[in-house]
Amino acid sequence: MKKSLIALAVLATSGAAMAQSSVTLYGVADLWVGKVKGSSVQMVDGGVAQSRIGFKGTEDLGGGLTASFNFEQGLNLENGATDPRTFGRQANLGVSGAFGSVKLGRSTTALDDVFGAFNSGFDSALSANAVWQNIDYTDRADSQLYYATPEFAGFSAAASTQLNGDRAAGAGRESSFHVKYANGPIGAAVGYEDDAAGQKGTLVAASYDLGMAKLLGSVYTTKPDAGARTNSYQIGADVPLTSALTLSVGYANSKVKGAETDSAFGVAAAYGLSKRTIVYAGFRAEKRKSALADADVFAVGVNHSF
Amino acid sequence: MKKSLIALAVLATSGAAMAQSSVTLYGVADLWVGKVKGSSVQMVDGGVAQSRIGFKGTEDLGGGLTASFNFEQGLNLENGATDPRTFGRQANLGVSGAFGSVKLGRSTTALDDVFGAFNSGFDSALSANAVWQNIDYTDRADSQLYYATPEFAGFSAAASTQLNGDRAAGAGRESSFHVKYANGPIGAAVGYEDDAAGQKGTLVAASYDLGMAKLLGSVYTTKPDAGARTNSYQIGADVPLTSALTLSVGYANSKVKGAETDSAFGVAAAYGLSKRTIVYAGFRAEKRKSALADADVFAVGVNHSF
Amino acid sequence: MKKSLIALAVLATSGAAMAQSSVTLYGVADLWVGKVKGSSVQMVDGGVAQSRIGFKGTEDLGGGLTASFNFEQGLNLENGATDPRTFGRQANLGVSGAFGSVKLGRSTTALDDVFGAFNSGFDSALSANAVWQNIDYTDRADSQLYYATPEFAGFSAAASTQLNGDRAAGAGRESSFHVKYANGPIGAAVGYEDDAAGQKGTLVAASYDLGMAKLLGSVYTTKPDAGARTNSYQIGADVPLTSALTLSVGYANSKVKGAETDSAFGVAAAYGLSKRTIVYAGFRAEKRKSALADADVFAVGVNHSF
Numbered sequence: 001m002k003k004s005l006i007a008l009a010v011l012a013t014s015g016a017a018m019a020q021s022s023v024t025l026y027g028v029a030d031l032w033v034g035k036v037k038g039s040s041v042q043m044v045d046g047g048v049a050q051s052r053i054g055f056k057g058t059e060d061l062g063g064g065l066t067a068s069f070n071f072e073q074g075l076n077l078e079n080g081a082t083d084p085r086t087f088g089r090q091a092n093l094g095v096s097g098a099f100g101s102v103k104l105g106r107s108t109t110a111l112d113d114v115f116g117a118f119n120s121g122f123d124s125a126l127s128a129n130a131v132w133q134n135i136d137y138t139d140r141a142d143s144q145l146y147y148a149t150p151e152f153a154g155f156s157a158a159a160s161t162q163l164n165g166d167r168a169a170g171a172g173r174e175s176s177f178h179v180k181y182a183n184g185p186i187g188a189a190v191g192y193e194d195d196a197a198g199q200k201g202t203l204v205a206a207s208y209d210l211g212m213a214k215l216l217g218s219v220y221t222t223k224p225d226a227g228a229r230t231n232s233y234q235i236g237a238d239v240p241l242t243s244a245l246t247l248s249v250g251y252a253n254s255k256v257k258g259a260e261t262d263s264a265f266g267v268a269a270a271y272g273l274s275k276r277t278i279v280y281a282g283f284r285a286e287k288r289k290s291a292l293a294d295a296d297v298f299a300v301g302v303n304h305s306f
Numbered sequence: 307m308k309k310s311l312i313a314l315a316v317l318a319t320s321g322a323a324m325a326q327s328s329v330t331l332y333g334v335a336d337l338w339v340g341k342v343k344g345s346s347v348q349m350v351d352g353g354v355a356q357s358r359i360g361f362k363g364t365e366d367l368g369g370g371l372t373a374s375f376n377f378e379q380g381l382n383l384e385n386g387a388t389d390p391r392t393f394g395r396q397a398n399l400g401v402s403g404a405f406g407s408v409k410l411g412r413s414t415t416a417l418d419d420v421f422g423a424f425n426s427g428f429d430s431a432l433s434a435n436a437v438w439q440n441i442d443y444t445d446r447a448d449s450q451l452y453y454a455t456p457e458f459a460g461f462s463a464a465a466s467t468q469l470n471g472d473r474a475a476g477a478g479r480e481s482s483f484h485v486k487y488a489n490g491p492i493g494a495a496v497g498y499e500d501d502a503a504g505q506k507g508t509l510v511a512a513s514y515d516l517g518m519a520k521l522l523g524s525v526y527t528t529k530p531d532a533g534a535r536t537n538s539y540q541i542g543a544d545v546p547l548t549s550a551l552t553l554s555v556g557y558a559n560s561k562v563k564g565a566e567t568d569s570a571f572g573v574a575a576a577y578g579l580s581k582r583t584i585v586y587a588g589f590r591a592e593k594r595k596s597a598l599a600d601a602d603v604f605a606v607g608v609n610h611s612f
Numbered sequence: 613m614k615k616s617l618i619a620l621a622v623l624a625t626s627g628a629a630m631a632q633s634s635v636t637l638y639g640v641a642d643l644w645v646g647k648v649k650g651s652s653v654q655m656v657d658g659g660v661a662q663s664r665i666g667f668k669g670t671e672d673l674g675g676g677l678t679a680s681f682n683f684e685q686g687l688n689l690e691n692g693a694t695d696p697r698t699f700g701r702q703a704n705l706g707v708s709g710a711f712g713s714v715k716l717g718r719s720t721t722a723l724d725d726v727f728g729a730f731n732s733g734f735d736s737a738l739s740a741n742a743v744w745q746n747i748d749y750t751d752r753a754d755s756q757l758y759y760a761t762p763e764f765a766g767f768s769a770a771a772s773t774q775l776n777g778d779r780a781a782g783a784g785r786e787s788s789f790h791v792k793y794a795n796g797p798i799g800a801a802v803g804y805e806d807d808a809a810g811q812k813g814t815l816v817a818a819s820y821d822l823g824m825a826k827l828l829g830s831v832y833t834t835k836p837d838a839g840a841r842t843n844s845y846q847i848g849a850d851v852p853l854t855s856a857l858t859l860s861v862g863y864a865n866s867k868v869k870g871a872e873t874d875s876a877f878g879v880a881a882a883y884g885l886s887k888r889t890i891v892y893a894g895f896r897a898e899k900r901k902s903a904l905a906d907a908d909v910f911a912v913g914v915n916h917s918f
Contacts, residue, residue: 023637023918027375029375029377029398029399033410033469041469042449042470042472043471059888059889059918061885061886061889067888067889067916077412078411079394079412079449080392080448081390081392081393085691085692085693091688091691092641093641093642104655105643105655106689143691163645163652163655165654166654166690273368273371276328277365277373302401302410304365304375306328306375331637333683335681339716339775346776346777348755348776357705381703384717384754384755385718385754386695386702386717387699387700579673579679580671580679582671610671612671
């Protein structure tokens with residue numbers, strides 16, 4: 001690396017003492033023990049969230065602008081393996097300011113960022129919507145351009161796409177967007193994806209917090225590149241029983257046009273042991289009339305974030 | 307991830323500033339230069355301990371309970387490679403309290419935790435017991451349930467096993483335990499393993515510290531799933547010459563039933579340059595009468611921990 | 613690991629609280645968007661420097677000696693992938709003092725350490741010398757012994773090689789050295805490599821800082837193990853337009869004996885947004901008369917170090 005340029009002088013000393021203060025090391029360790037119908041009792045990573053370790057940091061650029069980076073690798077507590085791409089969860093560089101924020105690199109898609117937020121069962125391995133079919137939406141994509149607006153009167157939006165030269169041969173761009181609304185007891189989101197294979201997916205979701213319970217619902221429609229349109233929905237409620245204990249119940253339904261319907265009912269409880277550690281437990285009972293076998297599950301798990 | 311649940315509120319902000327204080331980044335860089343009989347002089351990773359980098363942390367859950375995690379990856383200073391599973395050394399989540407401690411995930415086995423502690427030659431690449439045969443005991447296992455008791459009057463014990471659903475097809479559980487005793491000059495341990503392939507191994511070890519020297523001895527018996535019973539033992543002594551310099555001598559012997567005996571004699575010295583850096587040197591002379599070739603070794607190395 | 617030896621006592625507690633203060637976590641996130649002739653606009657990692665994350669630390673050994681380690685992994689912000697060897701950029705252990713410094717393990721070669729320092733275009737993906745042919749010199753090598761002298765009157769030197777036992781079967785040692793001079797406005801370096809395949813390369817480079825511009829030039833001659841001698845050179849200038857903005861222009865030329873000449877002209881600008889974030893832009897126009905196709909490039913990128 002060039003050592004003499006003034007403009008690059010600090011870069012050349014990459015990682016001096018100052019570095020320490022600008023990086024946040026964070027992560028999750030999440031594991032559950034349970035039984036999936038037809039299998040023996042086993043230990044599985046990531047009931048509520050995949051285990052991971054990440055590095056992120058920001059720098060004030062002046063003029064209201066902030067530079068940021070995020071490198072995040074998922075890992076599997078069952079065996080210590082990471083994604084073959086190591087930093088497959090997040091590997092991006094961004095800048096934010098009054099205009100919103102832009103991220104470049106591998107990151108979640110705009111659809112993914114709202115996909116789970118309205119799921120009952122804490123968007124976990126216990127959620128009823130595990131029976132949703134044709135849910136091969138893209139959670140993360142390579143070489144993304146991601147733009148998020150600032151929040152305005154409860155509204156915010158984001159869009160992600162790829163450059164022409166970053167498409168695979170013969171494939172299209174992975175493009176998606178979302179619009180969110182959050183104001184007092186009301187939450188809502190719309191998300192849309194047109195993936196590299198031409199599959200389109202649309203999510204419409206809403207929640208209303210009654211205080212004694214928060215009602216949740218969403219509809220997801222997907223038109224696969226090959227195969228029939230699929231309509232899926234779910235409804236549920238998160239019920240705070242104490243300040244630490246929340247119960248969540250949900251029902252989900254999914255139908256591929258011209259085929260039978262799959263459905264499931266789930267109940268889960270999450271108890272906050274501390275600021276960073278949660279225990280969770282529950283079950284999901286499935287009723288699949290399609291060709292797929294029921295995968296009823298009972299689970300007890302721990303989620304520890306750091 | 308669900309953003310609205312009170313119980314999950316902190317989880318959703320995974321990796322906030324607080325995170326920084328709860329994670330310890332640690333590791334080892336260990337490399338030796340030496341000559342193995344029949345080879346040229348070379349550089350080899352991990353004379354005393356494999357090079358590694360790890361992340362661990364704890365959280366006080368109140369009521370005397372502590373949550374903890376540990377992600378640890380080994381690396382090879384020869385070429386920078388890590389284990390294909392990245393966090394193959396440790397990937398687990400635990401809780402400890404007055405009852406002892408429980409760990410879930412990939413970790414060392416209970417047998418491994420006492421296997422090296424009574425070896426002469428600092429349990430290094432110079433130790434005499436490198437000639438022990440059929441020592442394919444399991445040092446780490448996936449999806450383990452690991453329980454360790456508190457210490458009581460110098461005694462402590464641990465056991466590790468796997469759930470039914472985490473066995474490989476047609477294989478058994480990897481199960482092991484140990485009992486340790488440490489009181490004044492006396493140390494002792496018993497360890498036992500019944501591995502996934504049905505191989506059984508038993509370790510009995512003891513030490514006595516005379517002040518001018520610490521005597522060490524252990525016996526390991528293994529009954530491979532295929533092949534004959536193997537009996538191995540070693541004796542040795544660690545002699546502190548100064549506060550920083552320790553000499554260790556050892557003799558090891560190993561015999562597969564019905565076959566010839568292998569033995570070795572080793573001498574090693576370790577000198578503490580500082581709190582975290584040690585230089586070590588020594589040799590092992592082998593006398594293998596079995597089909598295996600002698601692998602006499604001369605080595606000088608450095609172990610730096612951080 | 614052995615727990616009882618005094619000399620190894622601290623090693624056994626590897627990763628205690630003290631560890632925290634001795635490790636520096638550092639890295640680079642660098643991404644450009646641009647167009648290479650014949651391709652569509654795309655996002656590419658590492659315009660100025662490959663994205664990376666690293667861990668390094670030092671320990672004062674007393675007597676003027678310092679122990680150090682460095683583990684560094686490259687990553688690709690396009691998709692989050694790291695080198696298959698994970699810590700493929702740096703994985704070494706060293707000691708330094710009045711005698712200079714010694715590093716053992718995987719590291720850059722002595723030639724690599726001066727190879728880019730005299731390149732125009734900030735030694736980036738925009739540099740004119742991308743047209744240099746037979747530049748398969750070894751940037752990093754496994755199991756290296758690396759020695760660097762202290763600086764004396766502006767002069768310093770380094771040499772790297774491998775042990776006999778660390779050569780691949782039928783291959784030679786990777787050996788290289790450099791001598792550098794830096795004093796006031798004058799900079800110069802000579803570098804030489806004799807690689808594992810017997811290819812030899814020689815770099816002679818110099819710079820002179822006029823204040824209003826820094827002139828740069830280098831000549832690289834390589835004698836491949838198979839094929840003809842290749843002579844390459846480049847000239848350029850870095851022009852500081854403001855304290856934050858630097859313009860760099862360069863011309864490079866490369867000729868394989870008996871074949872046609874390739875050349876290129878490049879212009880690049882680097883603007884320091886802050887201490888750790890730089891934006892860069894530029895183009896390189898190629899004129900290749902050899903069998904290779906022109907790979908003219910236009911790029912705009914961001915380099916963020918932490």
